[in-house]
Amino acid sequence: xxxxxxxxxxxxxxxxxxxxxxxxxxxxxxxxxxxxxxxxxxxxxxxxxxxxxxxxxxxxxxxxxxxxxxxxxxxxxxxxxxxxxxxxxxxxxxxxxxxxxxxxxxxxxxxxx
Amino acid sequence: xxxxxxxxxxxxxxxxxxxxxxxxxxxxxxxxxxxxxxxxxxxxxxxxxxxxxxxxxxxxxxxxxxxxxxxxxxxxxxxxxxxxxxxxxxxxxxxxxxxxxxxxxxxxxxxx
Numbered sequence: 001x002x003x004x005x006x007x008x009x010x011x012x013x014x015x016x017x018x019x020x021x022x023x024x025x026x027x028x029x030x031x032x033x034x035x036x037x038x039x040x041x042x043x044x045x046x047x048x049x050x051x052x053x054x055x056x057x058x059x060x061x062x063x064x065x066x067x068x069x070x071x072x073x074x075x076x077x078x079x080x081x082x083x084x085x086x087x088x089x090x091x092x093x094x095x096x097x098x099x100x101x102x103x104x105x106x107x108x109x110x111x112x113x
Numbered sequence: 114x115x116x117x118x119x120x121x122x123x124x125x126x127x128x129x130x131x132x133x134x135x136x137x138x139x140x141x142x143x144x145x146x147x148x149x150x151x152x153x154x155x156x157x158x159x160x161x162x163x164x165x166x167x168x169x170x171x172x173x174x175x176x177x178x179x180x181x182x183x184x185x186x187x188x189x190x191x192x193x194x195x196x197x198x199x200x201x202x203x204x205x206x207x208x209x210x211x212x213x214x215x216x217x218x219x220x221x222x223x224x225x
Contacts (some may be wrong), residue, residue: 002156002158004156006156018180031211032213034115034180040217041217042117042202042216042217042218043157043202043215043218045212045213045214048211048212056212082218090156090157092156094211096211097211098146099144099164099206099211100211101159101162101165102147102156102159102213104149104157105156106154106155106156107155107156
């Protein structure tokens with residue numbers, strides 16, 4: 001148990017659906033991240049939030065919409081996804097500042113049909 | 114930006130043998146190098162990290178070595194056990210920002 005909880009663990013959605021992924025941490029961290037993990041590819045950073053403010057969007061398509069209402073919660077809203085968006089979506093948190101350990105959740109396995 | 118390359122992509126060893134995974138990075142300003150282990154159905158978990166003011170760090174059967182001049186660092190696992198079987202990722206941060214750039218991962222299989 002890393003202290004970072006993601007729900008749901010598994011999600012199957014159609015291309016016309018709208019769904020949301022949730023991430024929660026109570027580690028006192030002020031930085032939160034979304035990563036995408038596809039088969040045979042490195043972990044891809046999608047978004048970075050520091051103190052609830054988005055500080056990085058790594059050229060992610062607009063069909064992925066993040067939301068960070070407070071330092072403990074992070075959402076990823078999904079709409080009009082494509083089959084190639086099927087992947088494991090990982091949330092992580094850390095203390096703010098460089099060179100600090102990132103704590104990962106167990107991920108949401110997303111399948112787009 | 115930072116580029117991290119990791120080798121090998123897969124590694125099979127006999128139980129009790131040693132395993133070595135190597136990573137190179139491109140940003141000479143990087144000074145923090147973590148290694149993560151990802152077991153099936155779980156997210157990556159930090160197993161050891163090293164900062165650029167030291168050349169080696171050891172924690173029981175796991176060690177990491179760093180060569181800043183050559184810009185590479187390695188993970189060493191001695192006396193491997195079946196439970197060491199997992200995917201291992203190295204990472205390095207770019208000079209600015211609190212993010213990590215990950216290597217592509219190494220699938221380690223320890224055969225008993």
